[in-house]
Amino acid sequence: MQPVVRLRSAVCLLGRFPALAGVDLDVASGEVVLLSGGNGAGKTTLLRLIAGLLPLHQGEAEVLGHNLARNRTEHRRYVAFVGHETFCYDDLTARENLRFAARASGASASAADAALERVGLERCAAVSHARLSAGQRRRLALGVALAREPRLLLLDEPHAGLDADGRAVLDAVLEAAAGEDLTVLIASHELDRTRSLASREVVLTAGQAHAAVRP
Amino acid sequence: MQPVVRLRSAVCLLGRFPALAGVDLDVASGEVVLLSGGNGAGKTTLLRLIAGLLPLHQGEAEVLGHNLARNRTEHRRYVAFVGHETFCYDDLTARENLRFAARASGASASAADAALERVGLERCAAVSHARLSAGQRRRLALGVALAREPRLLLLDEPHAGLDADGRAVLDAVLEAAAGEDLTVLIASHELDRTRSLASREVVLTAGQAHAAVRP
Amino acid sequence: MNLAQEASLVAGKDLRIEARSRVTLQQVLPFGLIVLLLFAFALDPDRGVLRDVAPGLFWVTVLLAALLAISRSFAIEAANGARDGLRMSGLDPAAIFLGKAAAVAVELAALEALLTVGVIVLFDVSLGAIGPLLLATVLATVGVAATGTLYGVLAASSGARETLVPVLLLPVVSPVLLGATRAWEAAIDGASSDAWPWIGVLAVFAVLYTSIGTLAFGPLLEEA
Amino acid sequence: MNLAQEASLVAGKDLRIEARSRVTLQQVLPFGLIVLLLFAFALDPDRGVLRDVAPGLFWVTVLLAALLAISRSFAIEAANGARDGLRMSGLDPAAIFLGKAAAVAVELAALEALLTVGVIVLFDVSLGAIGPLLLATVLATVGVAATGTLYGVLAASSGARETLVPVLLLPVVSPVLLGATRAWEAAIDGASSDAWPWIGVLAVFAVLYTSIGTLAFGPLLEEA
Amino acid sequence: MTLLKPTVARVLGWTTLVALIVLALFGLWGAPADAVQSDAQRLMYLHVPAAWIAYLAFGVTAIASGLWLWPRTRSPVWDRMAGASAELGVMFTGLTLLMGSLWGRPVWGVWWAWDARLVTTAVLFFLYLGYLALRRVPGTAEGRAKRCAIAALIAFVDVPIVHFSVTWWRTLHQEATVFDPELKAHIHGVMAFTLWFGVFAFTLLFVYLLDRRYHLECLQEGLEDRELEQAIKDRVRGSVSPPKVEAKVEATVEAGAER
């Protein structure tokens, strides 16, 4: 079967700094891969590269069958990315933000409402993004990603700021992934929690990826 | 002994929304108090109120002997606050940001350099804030707070984004607090980790504080 | 969704944000009126030239207000990394361009209508040949909105969005400034025939930049 | 630290950021020159009034450039919640005000020096009585920087910083515009005696707003 | 690495120098003084060629940008050439403005006049200054090239406006004399020769400088590439080296702090 993500000695620059210095990575469909590594190891950069938000400098990168060196926009409508920021508009309410994101990527308004419920934000549906608390924003960002009905879900420290309920939502998403034909890459420092849900762990150190040695 | 923080039915508004709806809280000197509570419970609001960044709407609030209803700026030079944002300048390097913060609150440049080492950012000293990774930024924010040599330290989800090393740094800060005559209020969702270090836990629900029932 | 639907989704989003924050109405418009007044003031009414320079003043003011409107339009995308959200959304970049430019054009049109009233009252101008005047205004507005949106995204990728847009944009739209001013002058004098060549220039400009924008917005949006 | 030291710490920080990002030098200055050029042209050269209105145009341009400089000065504080950092820092708000205003004044002074060269060349103006001219310029700069910083912080607390500053600021500084223009006109004509009353106005304005700023900055900074 | 072979470049350099000297001789002594303007008119031999070479330079920038944007001819060569040529164009436009100003002082009695050609020329100058500012905005090489190529095509629209400005707006500035549609030789034979020779000499100068600038750019990129390889090695070894610029900044800070 065709891999969802295939990187070969991928180099990615931030300014002139090689944040990724030759990464090899293969992710098969339906996998939940945990990306671990210290602060500044390059996790965010790797996820942004796969999302097509950063250009590839050297090496090969293929996501969902698209060669990123040639075109890094085509695959995006099947990919959802939850980054350190929420990608939402301050002056729109939670529901409006969700609906805009869903419609923009061709999903229906009901998908947006379903996502709102799934992340437990019904009560804040009419509160504008600027007024949400940090954790509510994280939930909204996750909701936006889910509303887009992606095939590949990239999560960058989704635990940060989530309370116990929120984490349970997240666990449920990871658990359901295999059944829904959803591939997940999750960067996180909540290793204890995530390891048990992930099918595999990849450790990033100084811009390079290694398979984790399971204790 | 005089309490460091004393709130009596404190009400705090965000716009027209009562994010704190009557909070009673006493914190004695040298305590490490864990603030827990779900997303949107009001933890951030409470910390910002104590820092003097939000006005008190009703009730009483006293921090380090200053009555916040009357004056909410006097006590600030003894208080350091690590919020969801870093309070740093994108175009200054990590070291410059630290030095500016230290000098502004009357501490020495060497305090800044010591803080830089303490949070483990020596290697990023000359990297500008805009280029730091999420976790490195959290460390810097913590460093800025430490460089100011505060008597009261307010930490708002300091764990978010920190790797194992960073968490160890944070644990060390909490452990050393008692010895250094530092009072700490820490809002966090990393309950397992923080409970053992905190002298007490306060649970916020819907804008009200309760003492946690220890199991 | 087809291109038009996608564009209207984007325009709708921008206009809804505008309706909620009222920035154009409550801040850009007063700004325009003040600039109009200040210029009139600085150029000293004694010399009796104000009536003659009214079209020039009007369009200078519109340009300055347009700078603010565009800066606002991209400030919206800069907050919370919304720009990355747009990039990930799978919307056709051409639709994003058309949508954002349309929203700016609508805001500018509202602004121009009110500023025109200001000019009529302040400078005692009567509009003369309405047809050419209106046409020139519409074309100039489209031209400015398209160019502005294009340069807005160009500058947005750099750190200093607020200050880069003016520098890049003003020289490029200077033909619009001249063309619209001359067309207004001719129309106000009732000399429609003199206005048409300028309207031609404005039309070429509007079409040209709308096409360039539709083609170039994608690559510019991608710029890291 | 005393007030002067604290103020220079803040000013140093702002100027260091400017030195690194070069926004004023590389973007605001060209903006000023373009505004000078385009507007002079749009206001139609044939009528031969341009030489007479040169001082007015110069000061309008300086005001517009000042808007950008101030908007930039507070954009720096808006990012990453730096404003809350300043509030927590324990710095005297008066020092923050003086420091930020001083940094803006320095940037504006550099800008004015270069724009003056532009005016001399473009409008064929000779400076006449240098003393009063320089004094008027310095006082006007201080006035604009002080007022701008004061209104900048006022607008910063609202969401739409970029567009609110112009609206609030322009009407308030119009006396500076008037005073500086008249003082320049008088100085250029060599009639220093006519310049002095205006210089007096500028001095009063500068002192007034610097004092108001020193007193009011604290409460405004606290404004949630 | 270079546009021309090193030997060709060297020969070209010397030829340019000789041509400029010959131009100076002709301009100052060979050509007769103008009947009305006397010696001031000699500035024409610099002013007009400078203006035309500026057009040429911006034209090269536009074409190179177009070639970069066209997928089949995309190559970093075009980006470098566009940047180098734009820098020269700004230089020549500046020269035109300067010479025009110097000329205007004796002839018109002012340094500057509110004339369509003058204003449009100044706008052209700022337009490309903006373009150069855009080139300095950090980003990936490809992103920068793309962004700048588009901006260059947009900016080029102003060149014809400058050229036709004299016919569109009735003005003070000289109308087209050399390219007069009726092709009547208005000017003295030696003057015409000197003018055309000036154009020739400036063209040589342009090509020579373009080649040098391009070469410099290549060297710089080579240096950056090597630094990058080193940086990747360092990163792999885990020793993060902060970028050079900031190291310098930091050094000055340290020095300041010690005093």
Ligand code: HEM
């Ligand atoms: C700052 C002032 C000036 C500027 C910016 C300027 C600009 C230019 C430009 C851009 C051209 C090239 C036009 C083209 O072929 O498209 C040109 C040509 C020319 N300029 Fe100027 N000029 C200035 C002052 C003057 C003055 C003072 C004179 C003499 C009275 C003058 C005489 C000419 C002549 C004779 C040509 C050649 C026209 C032709 O044959 O096409 N210029 N100038």
Ligand SMILES: Nc1ncnc2c1ncn2[C@@H]1O[C@H](COP(=O)(O)OP(=O)(O)OP(=O)(O)O)[C@@H](O)[C@H]1O
């Ligand atoms: N204008 C408003 N209207 C309605 N609700 C508001 C408004 N402003 C703020 N809120 C609500 O106030 C609460 C703010 O709480 P706060 O940010 O203190 O939460 P928190 O405990 O820090 O949560 P988290 O763990 O997610 O950071 C949120 O529930 C938010 O939705």
Ligand SMILES: Nc1ncnc2c1ncn2[C@@H]1O[C@H](COP(=O)(O)OP(=O)(O)OP(=O)(O)O)[C@@H](O)[C@H]1O
């Ligand atoms: N211009 C630059 N110069 C030097 N270092 C840079 C530059 N730009 C980025 N970096 C470094 O690149 C790395 C970026 O890594 P990235 O953000 O991907 O880390 P991460 O693994 O997501 O870390 P975290 O867990 O903290 O979020 C950081 O070490 C950062 O300091």
Ligand SMILES: [Mg+2]
């Ligand atoms: Mg990260």
Ligand SMILES: [Mg+2]
């Ligand atoms: Mg919070």
